[in-house]
Amino acid sequence: VFFVRGDTDGGGTDGLPGHVDTILDGLDHITVLDDEVAEVRVGDRTLVIGGTRLEHDVPDVTTPGGDRVRGRLLAQPADGAIAVHLSHRPDAVSVLPSASRVDLTIAGHTHGGQVALPVLGPPVTLSSLPRHVAAGGLHYVDGNAVYVSSGVGMERGSAPQVRFGTRPSIGVLDLCEAPDG
Numbered sequence: 001v002f003f004v005r006g007d008t009d010g011g012g013t014d015g016l017p018g019h020v021d022t023i024l025d026g027l028d029h030i031t032v033l034d035d036e037v038a039e040v041r042v043g044d045r046t047l048v049i050g051g052t053r054l055e056h057d058v059p060d061v062t063t064p065g066g067d068r069v070r071g072r073l074l075a076q077p078a079d080g081a082i083a084v085h086l087s088h089r090p091d092a093v094s095v096l097p098s099a100s101r102v103d104l105t106i107a108g109h110t111h112g113g114q115v116a117l118p119v120l121g122p123p124v125t126l127s128s129l130p131r132h133v134a135a136g137g138l139h140y141v142d143g144n145a146v147y148v149s150s151g152v153g154m155e156r157g158s159a160p161q162v163r164f165g166t167r168p169s170i171g172v173l174d175l176c177e178a179p180d181g
Contacts, residue, residue, distance in 0.1 A: 001030045002038065004051040006088045006109065033086060035065030037072045044080075047175075048073060051086040062095055070095065073102045082175060090148045091128050099143030106173070112136040112150025116165035126155075136169070147173060 005020065024030055031038055033051020040047050050069040066087075073083040074097070083102045085092060090107035112135050113122020125134035129148075133139040136150035152168040154161050 002049050002051060002086060003030055003032045004086045004088050005032070005034065005054055007054060035063075035069055037069055039081075046079070046081040048081050048083045049086060050084070052088075052092060054088045066092070070102070074100055084175075089127065090134060090146055093141045093144050093146040094129065096142070096144045102144060104173075104175070105144065105146040106149070107146065108149045108151050110134045110136070110148060110150070111154060111163070112148075112166035112169075114155055114163055114166055118165070122166065135166075147171060 003020075003024070024032065033049065034053045035051070037048060037050040040049070050073045052063075052066040052069050070085065070092075073085055083104075085096075085102050085105040087093075087105060087107045089109045090105070092107060093105040096102055096105070110122075110125045110127050113125045113131070115124075116122045116135065121131050122135050123131075125131055127134035129141060129146075133141060133146065134148060136148045138145065138147045140146070149171045150166055150169050152170060154163060
């Protein structure tokens with residue numbers, strides 16, 4: 001189990017423990033990836049997972065730590081390793097090169113817009129990605145796969161504490177070989 005921090009999780013960036021750190025304390029089977037890369041074997045394949053800490057206040061979604069993680073994911077050998085990028089913000093997919101070596105970016109942050117209107121969808125997503133992408137699900141941005149979870153929570157900042165037209169969700173992703181091999 002791998003974990004990346006979000007806006008309200010605390011810890012990691014300010015040196016102070018956050019509520020998530022309290023929850024995760026003693027759970028040795030959960031690996032927090034704060035600008036780190038982990039490799040695991042799944043069957044006969046290597047899964048390379050890079051997690052970038054929240055890059056919230058940076059307009060172009062880049063930090064030196066995030067750039068290092070993406071660099072490692074992009075440089076993975078073509079020996080069948082699967083490269084997965086975990087990022088709280090889905091905007092991280094937009095800084096990858098076109099049709100990059102990263103097989104999948106997994107993110108959240110948008111809560112599916114939290115409020116979605118019929119036909120229009122979410123008027124606000126707090127993401128620079130197109131609204132239909134930030135609203136959630138599996139999409140391609142410049143040839144790169146990104147899965148955006150609408151999650152189960154709500155914005156804890158100044159946004160209204162309501163969900164309307166956006167169902168809470170927990171995504172289950174099965175990684176499988178593409179039809180072309």
